[in-house]
Amino acid sequence: MKHITYQTHKRHKAYVSLFGTTQLHLRNPYIIAWWSAAFPGFGHLLLSKNITGLLLFIWEVYTNIHANINVAMVYSFTGRLEEARSILDTRWALLYIPVYLFAVWDSYRTTIDINKVYVLAEHQNEPFDIFKMGALEVHYLDKRSPLVAVMWSILMPGSGQLYIHRIIIGFFSLIWVVVFFYQSQFLPAIHFLFLGDIPSSTSVLNIEWLLFLPSIYGFSAYDAYVNTIENNKLYDREQADFLSQNYQQYRFSLKQRL
Known part of the structure; x- marks a missing residue:
């Protein structure tokens, strides 16, 4: 007679690596979808789906430039509708629309799924490593200031992510903000x-590339702020679990507030 064994799948709330801390926490699906609508890829990056987010981000920039969408938006906002129609390249614009809608829909759907997985991971409360050290980097879970993260993100997008050790997103944001600065001629305009x-100052600006800057500034500040707060919560919870497991008397019972 065969014995049936049931495998329990472990769901960890967080994973600490040399490239940063990836964690599950509850998110508002509408906010994630809004960021995807503001700039395809940002919603997925907020969910730590970095590969999907980076692909959608690059697609947005490449297709937007070839379709002249940003320039058409500027003409539309200033009442120059005929010029907006004439400059818009419909061959690229018709390719842009389906991927744009997919980014919004998929980020919303994924957020709901991840929230469900988080509930299961919170119930299992599996332990995870909080310290990683290698030849290239050292990373450990600790508490940081959300306001400091936002300040660095405002000064230079990507710096806030580096402050909280989100290396992949930080490096990606730094590279692209340099591209946007250079192509938009923003710094010569400031000069x-x-x-x-x-x-x-106004004539030197390239509006097509300039419109990318507000999105990446806003995303960098929001991402750094939210992830700093969630990392701090994760640190407090890990410390509480460590103290209760190693120093709390077994007869003592304290209800935790989630």
């Missing part, structure tokens, strides 16, 4: 503005 030469 002319400081000199009082306003006509040169």
Whole structure:
């Protein structure tokens, strides 16, 4: 007679690696979907689905530039509708729309699924490593200041992620913000503005690339702020579990508030 063994699948709340801390926590699906609508890829990056997020991000930039969507938006907002219609490349715009809608839908669906997995992981409460050291990097779980993370993100997108050790997102944000600065001629425009030469400051700007900057600034600040808070919560919970398992008397019972 065969014995049937049931395998219990372990669900960890977090994973600490040399490239950062990846964790599960409850998220609002509408907020994640909104970030995907603001810039495809951002919603997935907030969910730590880095490969999908980076692919959608690159697709957004490449297709947007070829379809002249940002320029058409500027013309539309300023009432120049005929120029917006003439400059929009429908060959690329029709390719842009399906992927854009997929990014919003998939980020919303994935958020709901991850929230369900988080509930199971919270119930199992499996332990995880909080310290990683290798030849290239050292990473450990500790508490950081959310305001400091936001401050660095405002000064330079990606710096806030490096502060909380989100290496992949931080490196990616730094590279792309340099590309946006260079292509949009934003820094030369600021230079002319400081000199009082306003006509040169406005004429040198490349609006097509400039419109990418607000999105990456907002995402970098929001991502750094939210992940700093969630990392701090994870640190407090891990410390509480460690103290209760190693120093709390077995007869003592304390109900934890989640």
